[in-house]
Amino acid sequence: MADSETPRVAFQGERGAYSEMAARRFFGDRIALCPCESFDLVFKRVESGRVDSGVIPIENSLAGSIHQNYDLLLKHRLHIVGELNVRVVHNLIANPGATLASIRTIFSHPQALMQCQNTTAKLRKVKIEPAYDTAGSVKRIKEERLLDAAAIASDLAAKIYGMKILKRQVQDNPENFTRFLVLKKKTASPAHANKTSIVFSIKNVPGALFRSLSVFALRDIDLYKIESRPLHGKPWEYFFYVDFAGSLNDRNSRNAVAQLREIASFMKILGSYPRDATRR
Amino acid sequence: MADSETPRVAFQGERGAYSEMAARRFFGDRIALCPCESFDLVFKRVESGRVDSGVIPIENSLAGSIHQNYDLLLKHRLHIVGELNVRVVHNLIANPGATLASIRTIFSHPQALMQCQNTTAKLRKVKIEPAYDTAGSVKRIKEERLLDAAAIASDLAAKIYGMKILKRQVQDNPENFTRFLVLKKKTASPAHANKTSIVFSIKNVPGALFRSLSVFALRDIDLYKIESRPLHGKPWEYFFYVDFAGSLNDRNSRNAVAQLREIASFMKILGSYPRDATRR
Numbered sequence: 001m002a003d004s005e006t007p008r009v010a011f012q013g014e015r016g017a018y019s020e021m022a023a024r025r026f027f028g029d030r031i032a033l034c035p036c037e038s039f040d041l042v043f044k045r046v047e048s049g050r051v052d053s054g055v056i057p058i059e060n061s062l063a064g065s066i067h068q069n070y071d072l073l074l075k076h077r078l079h080i081v082g083e084l085n086v087r088v089v090h091n092l093i094a095n096p097g098a099t100l101a102s103i104r105t106i107f108s109h110p111q112a113l114m115q116c117q118n119t120t121a122k123l124r125k126v127k128i129e130p131a132y133d134t135a136g137s138v139k140r141i142k143e144e145r146l147l148d149a150a151a152i153a154s155d156l157a158a159k160i161y162g163m164k165i166l167k168r169q170v171q172d173n174p175e176n177f178t179r180f181l182v183l184k185k186k187t188a189s190p191a192h193a194n195k196t197s198i199v200f201s202i203k204n205v206p207g208a209l210f211r212s213l214s215v216f217a218l219r220d221i222d223l224y225k226i227e228s229r230p231l232h233g234k235p236w237e238y239f240f241y242v243d244f245a246g247s248l249n250d251r252n253s254r255n256a257v258a259q260l261r262e263i264a265s266f267m268k269i270l271g272s273y274p275r276d277a278t279r280r
Numbered sequence: 281m282a283d284s285e286t287p288r289v290a291f292q293g294e295r296g297a298y299s300e301m302a303a304r305r306f307f308g309d310r311i312a313l314c315p316c317e318s319f320d321l322v323f324k325r326v327e328s329g330r331v332d333s334g335v336i337p338i339e340n341s342l343a344g345s346i347h348q349n350y351d352l353l354l355k356h357r358l359h360i361v362g363e364l365n366v367r368v369v370h371n372l373i374a375n376p377g378a379t380l381a382s383i384r385t386i387f388s389h390p391q392a393l394m395q396c397q398n399t400t401a402k403l404r405k406v407k408i409e410p411a412y413d414t415a416g417s418v419k420r421i422k423e424e425r426l427l428d429a430a431a432i433a434s435d436l437a438a439k440i441y442g443m444k445i446l447k448r449q450v451q452d453n454p455e456n457f458t459r460f461l462v463l464k465k466k467t468a469s470p471a472h473a474n475k476t477s478i479v480f481s482i483k484n485v486p487g488a489l490f491r492s493l494s495v496f497a498l499r500d501i502d503l504y505k506i507e508s509r510p511l512h513g514k515p516w517e518y519f520f521y522v523d524f525a526g527s528l529n530d531r532n533s534r535n536a537v538a539q540l541r542e543i544a545s546f547m548k549i550l551g552s553y554p555r556d557a558t559r560r
């Protein structure tokens with residue numbers, strides 16, 4: 001299937017993971033998929049050039065930031081070239097021969113299990129078993145031909161493994177979105193970029209964070225998000241990750257970032273990219 | 281042991297947990313301990329009056345914030361009355377009959393296992409097994425009399441369960457601290473309070489976060505930390521948790537908070553308490 005034109009895309013998880021759904025939505029269905037065991041491996045595959053792009057979740061609207069990926073953005077030299085919001089619709093999936101009444105165990109990622117507690121609590125005599133990932137749980141109950149087990153995962157996972165959806169939309173909160181980032185090695189910002197992500201640390205003096213944020217406020221630049229992560233070796237000091245409105249193709253954003261460089265003790269640009277303002 | 285004078289203190293984990301070390305350092309050794317299965321239960325035990333205080337970890341200097349506890353501070357009506365920094369010293373613990381050469385499995389909390397990778401990687405043919413908590417792993421290898429297994433936990437856990445420390449200080453990074461909070465139902469701020477924690481949300485308009493932080497900057501009030509958590513039902517909006525220098529016993533801090541109330545769409549005071557600036 002893959003020729004030199006086909007984008008090669010790495011993501012964490014088994015085939016059918018929510019990250020694969022995000023990759024397909026961004027690149028279309030003509031892609032060469034590279035499922036990886038860990039987020040770290042996704043970054044490494046892109047960095048080494050084995051794949052063209054990586055797709056990683058960065059934030060869920062209920063569970064919050066995926067902090068490991070914030071740390072990896074700092075550690076690796078990749079650029080954010082796109083983002084997309086994907087509505088998370090969990091399904092209860094089983095082997096074709098299974099029925100809702102036959103289920104005794106439900107496997108899934110702990111996050112997914114937590115987001116479906118209302119549904120699973122109604123099923124009597126069912127044991128909840130945390131697993132390594134959502135799609136991987138579907139794969140497991142298929143391979144082990146378990147008729148008394150179900151998995152919580154995407155409908156894409158059910159389709160890929162030829163499994164039956166026992167119950168659709170089993171998540172408690174319908175306003176469940178995950179925001180994904182698309183990463184590449186190349187540095188040029190996309191032409192329609194209107195959002196920029198940076199990470200910086202500040203000198204440990206009073207008012208330093210306020211002065212850092214003033215470089216945006218003084219230029220009427222809106223902030224979408226601020227996230228802090230620990231600075232290793234300096235207990236209770238932080239890296240700040242800021243997403244702001246604007247692209248480094250614009251003079252106004254470049255000026256803000258230049259002023260921030262004067263204030264910050266460290267700064268790294270993670271990328272300018274088109275914002276996904278939709279909720280799909 | 282427990283009489284009406286003895287403080288009753290709840291914490292998450294088995295006896296010997298790092299939270300128990302924090303509780304003993306704060307209250308002394310004459311306390312009635314109430315080990316709880318979950319953080320949620322710690323909050324509930326304090327709220328219901330079954331115990332006088334709860335001790336919870338809020339942040340580790342390497343792994344970052346314990347986000348679940350930020351969420352629980354918002355959900356429950358408790359007050360922070362103290363904090364303390366505890367140096368985390370992990371030890372490799374086994375049954376008295378075991379030797380380093382006999383170990384084939386190491387159990388501990390995933391966080392502790394991650395913080396001791398340099399040591400565990402040097403042990404050949406050893407399987408790493410994530411477990412529910414650090415002290416609980418010690419309890420388990422004692423109860424199951426496993427001679428080929430070890431656990432990573434505090435020296436307090438080794439002492440409590442009468443186990444042997446095979447190797448002390450097995451953590452990779454010595455600058456490993458956990459900050460704990462002490463929670464009570466009562467509202468009066470301690471007399472020597474010099475740090476305050478609040479949580480607020482802001483209207484979704486440009487510059488709102490900057491304006492919120494200006495109430496502190498304009499009064500020369502230093503910020504120790506800012507943490508954001510998702511606002512459920514409003515994807516990509518946030519609660520901001522801010523720790524600042526000062527007590528609500530002081531007029532300057534009260535003025536800052538009053539001005540923030542004008543700007544914020546929601547605000548809750550979590551407590552004023554004496555800051556622990558030591559690293560023990």
